Amino acid sequence: MDRRSLLTVATGAAGALAASQVPAGAAPPTHTGKGRPVATFNVISDIQGDLRDLGVALEDMNRTNPASSGLAVAGDITPRGYDAEYAAVTAELAHHTHARTVAWAIGNHEFYVPKWRDPSTLAQDTWPNGTTEDSLFSSFHHFAGRNTVYAEHSFGGIPVLSLGTEKYMHFHDPKLWDEVWLSEAQLTWLEERLAHWARRRRPVMVITHHPLPNTVSGSHNRLYSRDYLQADRLLGILGRHKDVFLFCGHTHWDLALSDWYVRRVVPGTANLDGFSVINTGAVQTGYKDDGKGGEVTVPGTFNQGLQIEVHRDRVVVKARDFAAGTWLKQITVPLSTRM
Numbered sequence: 001m002d003r004r005s006l007l008t009v010a011t012g013a014a015g016a017l018a019a020s021q022v023p024a025g026a027a028p029p030t031h032t033g034k035g036r037p038v039a040t041f042n043v044i045s046d047i048q049g050d051l052r053d054l055g056v057a058l059e060d061m062n063r064t065n066p067a068s069s070g071l072a073v074a075g076d077i078t079p080r081g082y083d084a085e086y087a088a089v090t091a092e093l094a095h096h097t098h099a100r101t102v103a104w105a106i107g108n109h110e111f112y113v114p115k116w117r118d119p120s121t122l123a124q125d126t127w128p129n130g131t132t133e134d135s136l137f138s139s140f141h142h143f144a145g146r147n148t149v150y151a152e153h154s155f156g157g158i159p160v161l162s163l164g165t166e167k168y169m170h171f172h173d174p175k176l177w178d179e180v181w182l183s184e185a186q187l188t189w190l191e192e193r194l195a196h197w198a199r200r201r202r203p204v205m206v207i208t209h210h211p212l213p214n215t216v217s218g219s220h221n222r223l224y225s226r227d228y229l230q231a232d233r234l235l236g237i238l239g240r241h242k243d244v245f246l247f248c249g250h251t252h253w254d255l256a257l258s259d260w261y262v263r264r265v266v267p268g269t270a271n272l273d274g275f276s277v278i279n280t281g282a283v284q285t286g287y288k289d290d291g292k293g294g295e296v297t298v299p300g301t302f303n304q305g306l307q308i309e310v311h312r313d314r315v316v317v318k319a320r321d322f323a324a325g326t327w328l329k330q331i332t333v334p335l336s337t338r339m
Helices: 051-064 083-094 133-144 184-199 231-238
Strands: 020-022 039-044 071-074 102-105 116-118 151-155 158-162 204-208 244-248 261-264 275-279 287-289 295-297 304-310 314-321 326-334
Touching: 039 158, 039 204, 051 083, 051 304, 051 314, 071 204, 071 244, 083 133, 102 133, 102 151, 102 158, 102 204, 158 184, 184 204, 184 231, 275 314
Parallel strands: 039 071, 071 102, 158 204, 204 244, 244 275
Antiparallel strands: 020 326, 039 304, 151 158, 261 275, 287 295, 304 314, 314 326
8 A cells, every 4th residue: 555545635626524734824814714613722732841841831922822722742741751751741730821731642752761860860771670561650640630541631622632641661562662552442542532523513623642653744655653552443443434633743854844733544444535633743853052141942953833723614723833932834734524
């Protein structure tokens, strides 16, 4: 199967969903078409302990979307997964106005405590340094306020499903590290919730940290293309539904790239239009001394994220540069059935 048959960006041909893009450099309007949105919300990813840029992002989101119905965070919340790092994120959120409902997904950085003997001593040769797998999940559960990595939230009546690995694989196989393992319970839950909302003519927003293979920017790279141990099963579930929007981070690839949004067609499903996959960008950026007593951003790093507007007949996805306070681009995706 060649790449073109696996990955389709619908262009409005007969029988296909049409998706219209506004190119980089153009300022997206606040609303597209007639009518007010049913809900608006934001999606970010890859904070990785960069609290300064998180604060910048939160302030910018509040200016552009003050009535936001929710905030989804697609993993890599902390740099390593220490309880103190989660607490620092909680404290930073408390310093800024943001949506009341926050949907957290777990990322690979939430499992990096075992690489450290203590918070200031890297000791990878003695991994896991007394840290247990259960303790890592307990830290995330305590922070996120739930007892599973997967969960459902409602953003103004729009279902948001968070997915995540249920094993840190290096505890189970010395040849593996950050690969994603999903239980049968999680996969069945996803299947049932997607079917439930399809019957109710609701688009579903799915939040996950790692990109699925052959989708958005970076996912064709071998570094990221083998992350899911049950990729075919997950794709088979998602690929049945036209009105699924999958948001993923992990790669830190620029939202200005042309494949920041794609429609993924899954062979073997009846849905020939595919489902939407969107790169979240990343909040975390790097800084270095400018030689003059200040700091400059390391080239190639970005503080970016998304703003989503859900209308009764379409979803508008806008890519945002939080640091510059500018829109990068947007895409309008018609829904297959009107809400």
